[in-house]
Amino acid sequence: MFLSETTSMDPLFLVVPLVVFLPLLGILVNWLFGKRLGEKAIGTIASLAVGGSFVVSLILLFALRTDPQGFSVPLMQWFTVGGLDISWSFRVDTLSVVMMLAVNLVGTLIHIYAIGYMHEDAIHQGDPTRYRRFFIFMNLFIIAMMILVSADNFLMLFVGWEGVGLCSYLLIGFWFDKGEGGIANAQAGKKAFITTRIGDFGLLIAIFLIFWAFGSLNFGDIFPRVGEVAANHPGLMLAITLFMLMGVTGKSAQIPLYVWLPDAMAGPTPVSALIHAATMVTAGVYLMTRSQALYLAAPAAQNVVMWVGAITALFAAIIAVAQFDIKKVLAYSTISQLGYMVAAVGLGAETAAMFHLVTHAFFKALLFLSSGSIILSLERAMEEGAQGSGSHATNIDPQDMRNMGGLRKKMPTTFWVYLVGALTLSGIAPLAGFFSKDEIIAAANNTNGIIFVVLVAAAFLTAFYMGRQILMVFFGKARTKAASLAKESAPLITVPLIILALLSIVGGAINFPGWLNLEHWLEHTIKVHESTFQLPVALISLSIALIAILIAWLIYGRKPLAESTSKDPLARSLGGVFTLVNQKFKVDELYHFLFIGPYEKLADFFAHPVDQGFIDGIANGLGNLASETGSWLRKLQNGFVRSYVLSIVAGIVIILIYLLVRV
Amino acid sequence: MPTSFFLALSAIMFVLGILGVLLRRNALVIFMSLELMFNAANLAFVTFANQYQLLTGQIFVFFIMAVAAAEVAVGLALMVAIFRNKGSVDIDQLNSLKG
Amino acid sequence: MTLIGIIFYGFLAIVAIVSAVAMLLNRSAIYSALFLVLNFATIAVLYLALGAPFIAFTQVTVYAGAIMILFLFVIALLGAEKLSGHEPIKGQRTMAIVLGLIFVVELVLFLIFRNQGIQPMLALTQDFASPQKIGIAMFTQxxxxxxxxxxxxxxxxxxxxxxxxxxxxxxxxxxxxxx
CATH class of the missing domain: 1.20.5 (Single alpha-helices involved in coiled-coils or other helix-helix interfaces)
Structure with a gap:
């Protein structure tokens, strides 16, 4: 189950450092020569770099078919301090290769998509020079993610963990001079960075505790000894796992640290798709799956994980119902789906979590990229409309679903792939999301009845808000001029969408009930509870989803919104509740009231009375003291030699007095 | 004649030398006062050489005289240079190095 | 020590002190120098009494002779400038006299209270500190x-x-x- 270093290694494993070095090469080429290469070349190089990384992952996959127990491939020594021996070594096993494959596959498609998307986005945002930087950041993200998933010790994992956080920050604030007041995007990046940093603090504590207890940070040294150490230090595993969970809530956007993810939608859409939906946010799930041995030793922590995940899943789904921003809906949906994965880990169904992670990467990337396609065509239409009529463009928000409508005819490809993505997310058989989500719900059914109900309710809401979104965006009539002028996007954008749609359709096969590929595959790395296909559960979740879509049609489909300014039908019937949900239960305001406000007051206190008053007072006082003393003492330095002699004589006299009275 | 007699004389001469340095403004007289203090010290040395029947004290006096001669040579040369510069031997006029 | 000896030494000491005070007080540098020569000569006689003939002669030749002649040359060269009795530094004179008094009192107190081991002057052998002996010490040790x-x-x-x-x-x- 764990690495066995003695068996000889297939030389194919030695290619693993390339998953990091190929994107690095891409960065170097784009960085050094990008200015002369032109947009197409830059995008192609970046995509090839990630594509190459994907090919390397495939090679590793084949290598693992013969040696499924996996290997640790050392690259170099990092540092040795006392008993701490950290090396850069890559862990190639079934779990990490699954992550590599998913990240690189989705990453490659999103890179290709971004070649087309960023070309237009850069023009709309008015700064084409940032095109190159975008792809450098994207490749940097792939590097960090690869370090994260291929790490062989917790410190290297942490490097990757922080690396993806950095890239997330850089890319959320990519148009840092845009947004409300010219700073909203930069603020969003800052919010994401600081919020996740709170979680990272927890993860660091967890890593410290692990080193304290195990004397090592290498996975291979830690996980086999969990039982022994847990017996010696009761409660320690609980502390480690809960601190780790803190890190997970930050990175994977769980309650209470989820607030950064919706704001992170300020980044360009490919970023939202790659980082804030498909890959980075799932790092927490990967971390917990990797540390399964620790969680198994702390059942109470597993319970907490389960509840955090389940409540997040439901809570975020409720908020998603009342959002109007097309990307915000998807963002809350992402939080909700991450909640499913976290809950699955808590339920002891790590396989189901990984399964859902992979399928979610496919269909959520698909949904985000499709929404990007819609946003882009609305922006284009807005500009064309402005030119055509010769008047000022009516500046509408191209992300507000109320400004859309009737796009089904105008953007058929986008519509169909979006539909596939939405149905997959809603859990309609036989699409990928159905199998993965069903597995989690089935695990909940086996374990905890309340969790089961919560997850099913979340599934209901998921299907409902996706139905609402589809109906608002694609059906009815165009509610704005821009929507009526929208056109289908270029093939460079639609082809990756089609590929992702196909993956979303067939993705369920990687852990098809009866075949159980993924489970057997992961068995070599983690403990796996064989999941069973429960027909009643499957039927319940399927029918729930269908009912939800039907209700969505009843509310939004029969009588589509007439005008972009007209009220949401739900708002009419629910009134204040809808407004509250639309304002995200005012969680941001609550956090501001509870933490940020007092913190700012405290900072202000330290800045003004303490720093400017007290600290500066001491510093200036010392300066003044020296200056005053000096100006007083300089009178002694009067330049008269005889006066100095007088001082010397006085000194001698005093010394003589001392010598006289001395016993 | 008690040894204390010579030591007392030496002490009085030394104090007179100090007073000369402190009170006179003429650089040459200050210099002479320094010589007076040298002599007071020499007298003490010779007295103790006699007291302890050791030649060392006298030899030391000899060296002091030699060094004093050197010091006087340099000191008077400085005095000449100062006089050329300032046109006076008033030590109080040399007070430009002050805070 | 005979009475004559005491009178003789006492006289020499008075001459030395008076000449020193005169050097100190005289407004003219020339007179100061001359009084200092007198002082040095007196000290030289005292050296003889202390059994240091070599030092006594060196005192006369080097100090009273060479060094003071040099002084007189310089005084002659620079002109016997007479400075006014004005004291530009406030409190210098008072402080100097007070400190001088304290100083001399302290030294006297030393002689009275810290004079353990000081004996009356010894009768000296003829060749103690003869120029020959000093020469040998100087060129060997x-x-x-x-x-x-x-x-x-x-x-x-x-x-x-x-x-x-x-x-x-x-x-x-x-x-x-x-x-």
Whole structure:
């Protein structure tokens, strides 16, 4: 189950450092020569770099078919301090290769998509020079993610963990001079960075505790000894796992640290798709799956994980119902789906979590990229409309679903792939999301009845808000001029969408009930509870989803919104509740009231009375003291030699007095 | 004649030398006062050489005289240079190095 | 020690002190120098009484002779400038006299209270500190300090020459011309 270093290694494993070095090469080429290469070349190089990384992952996959127990491939020594021996070594096993494959596959498609998307986005945002930087950041993200998933010790994992956080920050604030007041995007990046940093603090504590207890940070040294150490230090595993969970809530956007993810939608859409939906946010799930041995030793922590995940899943789904921003809906949906994965880990169904992670990467990337396609065509239409009529463009928000409508005819490809993505997310058989989500719900059914109900309710809401979104965006009539002028996007954008749609359709096969590929595959790395296909559960979740879509049609489909300014039908019937949900239960305001406000007051206190008053007072006082003393003492330095002699004589006299009275 | 007699004389001469340095403004007289203090010290040395029947004290006096001669040579040369510069031997006029 | 001896030494001591005070108080540098010569001569006699004939003669030749002559030369060279009795430093005079008094009182107290081991003067053998003995000590035991003093005198001589030399304007001009 764990690495066995003695068996000889297939030389194919030695290619693993390339998953990091190929994107690095891409960065170097784009960085050094990008200015002369032109947009197409830059995008192609970046995509090839990630594509190459994907090919390397495939090679590793084949290598693992013969040696499924996996290997640790050392690259170099990092540092040795006392008993701490950290090396850069890559862990190639079934779990990490699954992550590599998913990240690189989705990453490659999103890179290709971004070649087309960023070309237009850069023009709309008015700064084409940032095109190159975008792809450098994207490749940097792939590097960090690869370090994260291929790490062989917790410190290297942490490097990757922080690396993806950095890239997330850089890319959320990519148009840092845009947004409300010219700073909203930069603020969003800052919010994401600081919020996740709170979680990272927890993860660091967890890593410290692990080193304290195990004397090592290498996975291979830690996980086999969990039982022994847990017996010696009761409660320690609980502390480690809960601190780790803190890190997970930050990175994977769980309650209470989820607030950064919706704001992170300020980044360009490919970023939202790659980082804030498909890959980075799932790092927490990967971390917990990797540390399964620790969680198994702390059942109470597993319970907490389960509840955090389940409540997040439901809570975020409720908020998603009342959002109007097309990307915000998807963002809350992402939080909700991450909640499913976290809950699955808590339920002891790590396989189901990984399964859902992979399928979610496919269909959520698909949904985000499709929404990007819609946003882009609305922006284009807005500009064309402005030119055509010769008047000022009516500046509408191209992300507000109320400004859309009737796009089904105008953007058929986008519509169909979006539909596939939405149905997959809603859990309609036989699409990928159905199998993965069903597995989690089935695990909940086996374990905890309340969790089961919560997850099913979340599934209901998921299907409902996706139905609402589809109906608002694609059906009815165009509610704005821009929507009526929208056109289908270029093939460079639609082809990756089609590929992702196909993956979303067939993705369920990687852990098809009866075949159980993924489970057997992961068995070599983690403990796996064989999941069973429960027909009643499957039927319940399927029918729930269908009912939800039907209700969505009843509310939004029969009588589509007439005008972009007209009220949401739900708002009419629910009134204040809808407004509250639309304002995200005012969680941001609550956090501001509870933490940020007092913190700012405290900072202000330290800045003004303490720093400017007290600290500066001491510093200036010392300066003044020296200056005053000096100006007083300089009178002694009067330049008269005889006066100095007088001082010397006085000194001698005093010394003589001392010598006289001395016993 | 008690040894204390010579030591007392030496002490009085030394104090007179100090007073000369402190009170006179003429650089040459200050210099002479320094010589007076040298002599007071020499007298003490010779007295103790006699007291302890050791030649060392006298030899030391000899060296002091030699060094004093050197010091006087340099000191008077400085005095000449100062006089050329300032046109006076008033030590109080040399007070430009002050805070 | 006979009474005559006490009177003799007492007289010498009074002469030494009076000449020192006179040197101190005299407004004229020339007179000051002359009083100092008198003082030095008196001290030389006391050296003889203390059994140091070599030092006594050195005192007369080097100090009263060479050094004081040098002083007189310089005084003659610079002009016997008479400075006013005005004291520009506030409190200098008072403080000097007070400190001087304290100083002398302290030294007297030392002689009274810290005089353990001080005996009356010893009768001296004839050849104690004879020039021969001093010469032997100086060129054997104290050879190194003797050589060092020689170097000090040499450098002082050179220093005096350098300090009193006047820069010749012609040479300065030549140096400038080169540049």
């Amino acid at each position: 104290y050879l190194l300090p003797f050589e060092v003093v020689a170097f000090i005198l040499l450098s002082a001589t050179i220093g005096a020459i350098v300090l009193t030399r006047v820069e010749k304007p012609a040479r300065l001009g030549a140096a400038r011309g080169k540049k």
